[in-house]
Amino acid sequence: MNKETLQQNHTESTQVSRRQFLEAAGFSVSLAVLSGCGRAPIQTALPFAEQPVGVIPGVMRSYASTCIGCSAGCGMLVGVRDGRPLKMEGMPEHPISGGGLCAIGQALPLGLYDNHRLKQPLKDGEPADWESVDKAITEQLASNGSAVRLVTSTVTSPTLQATIDQFLNQFTDARHIIFDSVSSSAILDAHEKTHGTRLLPHYDLNHAEVIVSFGADFLGTWISPIEFAKAWSSRRVPTEENPTMSYHVQLEGRVSLTGCNADRRYRLSPDEYGIVLSHLAVEISKLAGKTPPEGNLAASPISAEELSDLSHRLWHAHGASLVISDSQDFEVQLLVNHINHTLGNYTHTIDIERPSYQCQGNDAEVVKLIEELKSGSVSALLVAGTDFTHNLPDHDSLTSAISNVPLVISFAQREDDFASLAHFVCPDHHALESCGDAEPISGRVSLLQPTLAPLGNTRSVLESLSLWSGNQSSAYEILQASWKENILPRVQSEVKSKSFVHSWDIAVQQGFVELETEANSVGEFQPTAVKLVTKQPVEDEFVLTLYSKTGLTDSSHAHNPWLQELPDPVTKITWDNYVCISPTAAKELGVSDGDVIRVETKDGPSEIELPALIQRGQHDRVISIALGYGVRGTDRFANIGPQWLEGRPTVAAGELVGKNAASMIDINGGLFQYSRAGISLHAVKENRPLAATQEYHSLELPKHIAPPGAEIRDAVQTTTLAEYKANPEAGAPHMHHFSDKQLWAEDHTTSGPLWGMSIDLNKCTGCSACLIACQSENNVPVVGKDEVYRQREMHWLRIDRYFMGEDDDMEVLHQPMMCQHCGNAPCETVCPALATVHSEEGLNEQVYNRCVGTRYCANNCPYKVRRFNWFTYPQDDLQTLALNPDVTVRTRGVMEKCSMCVQRIEDGKIAASHSGIPLADGDIQIACQQSCPTQAIVFGDMNDQSSEVLKALHKPRNFKVLDEFNFRPSVGYLRVVKNRDDNHHEGGTHE
């Protein structure tokens, strides 16, 4: 990837004017119809009037930037073609993300090309111009700017932080309150208590041999999932030479993506975390020969042997182990710190000297602000980066309190819930239109480049705040000044020795710099602060857990149809939130999937009605609901997808996508509690079908019809580490079929490349980043809830998720499934029109323009990876700009499927032929492979003896799905190995 810098003539070339932008767009899309010329629609080609330097129409250029989809701050390469940012890719060199980019980052373009973003500032809900808005705001701030409160989500940008400080310094009583919609405040508070400094440690999973997570979904949504997933996966690959891997235990009430990937998963209600942690703390203290925390031990829900095994394992790996929890219970987090301290994990797997800034939310401050608001003592409320009222409970009293504030300003990009209350809405740029920076982890600073001129008349928060502080600079100037002063002088490498302009260029091109930072001074650990937790849970009450969904972590992404249609990695449900409930509890309550349940709190008036989803492996006393739904304005999706006679709207009239569960958040002890006990459930006699992409959820066949001896399908093969050590090929079905002898004469062999792929199922977490990468790369349409419900989603790449076993013994398997490019492809034989045939390079080609749509190929596909265009899928004008011009937009009535990004293969070959340098392994990166945070996907030439893919395919863990049928797929999978000693799970073998 050649990264290029846009910076040098920022004001000219990056500010590709709207006009130029349309010109560039027009190059491929403009149509002017002239009549009577013999050739209906006459196409005009509009060249640039003045061609910007370095821009070649039709060539994709990548710009280094930072994803600000969440506060994790992953590095990102923005692919820009013909003036349009089109494809987000991970930046391989980035110190945090290391090449991965999650679904949210991949989905940024659709957020950019969104008709519903505000196009100009609003004054009292009416469109206004910036001058009048600025004038009114500065006047009002000057007149009653005594108590100014600025609420933001976590700010990782040093420049923005400085600007905020500068802005707030103008006022006598000004405070910056950091509010995270899903807060980790308790961790910070606990460290304040135990270590004297309020900070979020930087967890280093690269060195963690034993990971015990109490509910922390670190592979899905917790703090910095891409970074964690990459680090976690680095220790999950046993090889023949080194058959070791980390041991990962997850204790949780709901089923999280992380729990799905654990070696051992315990069902534990969040109100029992404290008890189990207390036991662990005592055991480990004993092992360490230290005094355990004070207090009594309550009965543990986990057996003594298992606890002792766990603590021995932890102690055995002391200094290289890690205990984490997402609990917002202060006591629990203190115990976690105690255990980690006793294990000596601080400075090894937990870095508090160079802490993380990825979650700075301070719940106590927010609680205080709410009180201030209710008492009417706030004179100005500014909110940026979060939908303040949407993400807080007690919505009505909060909004009425806010309506009394004299000046309310929102920086929202859309008219969200808070913006609808604001006097002024000063819309921020979209991430791809903004410049900025981020320091997610102390000392690692990256830059955010704008990749096109703002589509609307929006303005960055940076500019607005500094303008109101009396500084008329552009965001770019502010950023550059801040870097000149604060960042670049601290750069470690040789960069700082250069002139500013030079080092700035390097920084922009590279996208990030690493700073020399002084170690954070941290106080001595205070063991006395920690007490054992004895509070016993109440047995017959439900515990509600609110969580954020992978891929839709925040209400700000709720307007992104790609993310709405992204199946939840665990439940596979799209376009809705729901109440996850265990099968036992569902049976008692007499509900089945889709039956609406009313969830009520016993002590408060909060309640919510949502359809039930029966979730295997869920704790029987725990129900869970995703946050980030019920977002204002999502009724826009009512008519997304095809409209026809029997089609049902994605969103019913007067409703939104899902329901906002923030009302169920409990504020307790100055912390937002996402788990609360004292919940009662009532079945409401109503059914709201949920749209899931998977209807059957296990490799175990239905008991009453399973053929004896073949109750389990072996689509995903698994084994345990113990078995693997004994035999690296363990887990292969006993009846192995050797597919090297062929019935037919093989007269097709060629000497060119033979493309193949290998997917390491031990690395794959099921995070679904690849799915959106594929969708973005290949113009996969969004079909809407009803079509998903009818099992007609269009994703070329899906992630099959299988639950094996029940309850505590439940194992979850993920398997990315896409066209396997079979050598003996059943689909090809049956197509009458030669619309799907085999290429010389081993690809199974689908030729859309030749396809007549018999669907025979899809029927005959054993992997069911083919997708049919049932309708013309509508897209609005702006959304069409997110389309990849290198991939045909399919018409109604044709079949489509994974092409192994053949457009990238062709590009790679052409580039090689142009440069004269033959293709090397890794030169061509396909979309799913590129985005994968754990690099589970390897693609390459199977005829190249030294290629990574061939090495992977020759590993003993390699297997092919449905190998016994001799379809000869080009995609291999590496068997799942769970770090277990027992052989209880016989990885889908059958006699």
Place this chain on the structure above:
Amino acid sequence: MTDKTNILRQRIITVILLVGLMFGAATLLSGMTSWRLPDHEQGYVPQQPINYSHRLHAGELQMDCRFCHSGAEKSRHAGIPSTSLCMKCHKNVTSSFDVLQEELNLADEEKRKPNQVVSVELRKLYDAFSLDEELKPIDGVEPQSIPWVRVHDLPDYVYFDHQAHTAVGVSCQSCHGPVESMQRVRQHSSLSMGWCVNCHRDATEHGMNGQSVHASTDCAVCHY
């Protein structure tokens, strides 16, 4: 008698019908050669917004194709030159040489400064580039794109990459025909799939410019 005349009449009618049928078929067949199937636009010569002559530029002046269509070696699109590129020459060349010379001579004779002579066609260029009579930029008016009419248009599901073809030395003329002799550009080749495929086969079999090449006829080389 009546029978015989009847038979005679029938035979005459039959003969006339047969002749008519054959004549009709012949007309139809000859007409069909000029019929166009959809997407078959060989010989298409659209009127362009500016009467630009490839014969003059590429033929008489022997300018390299890639001077203007620089994308041909770097991108899938050969590209249409930006207006500013035209201005590189036409800042000075404002009309045909003869006319300019004539004005110079006339000015010389009349002992005055030569007037700015701008040809009708170039005026359109200057208008697009928002230059006034004196060829000075007009303030506040942004240069506009010239809406050239596309001559060679492949269907949306076909991807043709200029770079791939120029890299192995396929000459511009082998697809676009003798553009240097065309006043107005005409679609020279049929651009049908068979035309592409047969050239690919030929190249693989006989090589390109003496070098062996592998021009694949896999579907996904063009369709994806």
Place this chain on the structure above:
Amino acid sequence: MSEPNAPLRPPLVTGDKTLSDVTQDICEPLECRPNALWWVAFLTSLSFLLLGVVAVWYQVATGIGTWGLNKTVGWGFDITNFVFWVGIGHAGTLISAVLFLFRQKWRTAVNRSAEAMTLIAVMCAGIFPLIHMGRPWLAFWMMPYPNTRGPLWVNFKSPLLWDVFAISTYLMISAVFWYVGLVPDLATVRDRTEPGWRKRIYSILCLGWDGSARTWHRYETVYLLLAGLATPLVFSVHTIVSMDFATSVIPGWHTTIFPPYFVAGAIFSGLAMVLTLMLVARKVMTLENYITKVHVDKMCKLILAMGCIVGLAYSTEFFTALYSGNAYEQFVFMNRALGPFNWAYWTMVSCNVIAPQFFWFRSVRSCLPVVFVLTLFINVGMWFERFVIIVTSLHRDFLPSSWASYVPSWIELATFAGSFGLFFTLFLIFCRVLPVIAIAEIKGAAHLKKVPSKQASVQEKVV
């Protein structure tokens, strides 16, 4: 001049008919105005047809998404209906061609309408593969014609392409066979018809047939040839239809038993349909003397035989699956019998295997209302057989992640109803405009008694 109808064989035509009576009886419906019953039937069929036309129009204009199909179940009602109609069609060819080769003279009473039924059923069948395409307007790409694409031909390895050839050949040969059989009868009708446009049409259609023995002689040869060609054709067609499934890889489809199984099933369903129609026709058109109880009895016996073959096929395929040791195959059959679509499976078994067993009893065979009801059951059962094969095999195949259900949409149901509308509309028109019984053939086969001649005085005229 021995009596060919031995005592044990009841006569094929009852009621002491003369040749001219035969002509008169069969041609009469063409010459009088249709009765109210016909109109009711016709208008009902026509309205179903119109419903189907609207449904197909909507589907073609909007997309296949208007059907209940999904990513897993790519074929549902469409191909079920296709195979169902093709199967119906096969009985016509069987009766007219196979029974002709076997010199089964009783066929003459029913072969004309059976052939018409074949033709119409194949038309109905042909519509489904056409409209099931995502882009039916490109259906001509199935034909290997010279083109500007390279030229690009078609995939002769695809069973669907074999189907295209098989069905179109079948349609054309059936049409020709039917038409050739019609030519002498058209001449009969021509000669009975008063001069006018009707006579002119019949004159054109009968190609100037004059009843010459030389023509008859060649005609008989060609008719025999056609019967000889149609017989392997009918077997090949349903073999090829079965290969759409049998050559695939889907468990439940991929099985070698399918060709004979499908052929037997097709004949079975076709016979049931012919019998259903015959029972209606003989009543409505008062042809009891031509379509006698003998015919019904023979048909019932054939149906019983076929039903037993079909039942054997069902149990064999189950046995094969269980005995094969192929877990995927085993699962498909367990799933058919006990899975979500078990109701369809058991409907199929009870209608196709159990229902025809009643035909063991002569009393049942001679009780026409019961026969009528049983044939209807068989028709339903045979439709379900195709539904079971197609849908239950697809909906749960290899990877459990992709298992899905299938519910037809209203558009599909309307299209299905429309195909019945088309069938009956065309059949009713056929009954009105063409002789429903092969006049020339039944005259030849019935071997009517010599009418006590009036021994008319020989007239000798010299011109």
Place this chain on the structure above:
Amino acid sequence: MSERVILAHFEHEDDLLAATNAVRLEGLQIVDVFTPYAVHGLDKAMGLKPSRLTWVCFVCGMVGGLGMLWFEHWSASISWAINVGGKPWNSLPSDVPVAFEAAILLAGFGSVFALFAVCKLYPGKHIRMISPRVTDDQFVLVINEANASFDLSAVQDLLHKYDVVAIEEKLL
């Protein structure tokens, strides 16, 4: 080219068969016999040779079958060889069904059109029926009178033996 013929009308095929046989054995020239249906054995009675249309059928079938087989092979492995499902270029078994259908189609159409051609059957053919009842219930034997030795009364006597219904003399 008119010739004088005798038309003998019968009302039963047995009479006709017997009469035809007798007339032929008598050495009389049978112009034609017109019947409402194909009378079994009449060809023998008239002394007709077996039709050669079977050969037409055979040749057409062979042309159709072999031609299609060749075309399938040519298009799939010579004209444009495309790898379909890893199957070899020359996949003979999969070529059989279409070739078979083509053979049937050509054989069927070939013999029918040959029949129409040989019998001169075509739409709009102008004919004069020997008797309108020929397509209904009458059988007509047409005997040529051209022969000098033709004895009308002898023939009439002969015909009367076979229950002839009417005898007509006509100029054709």
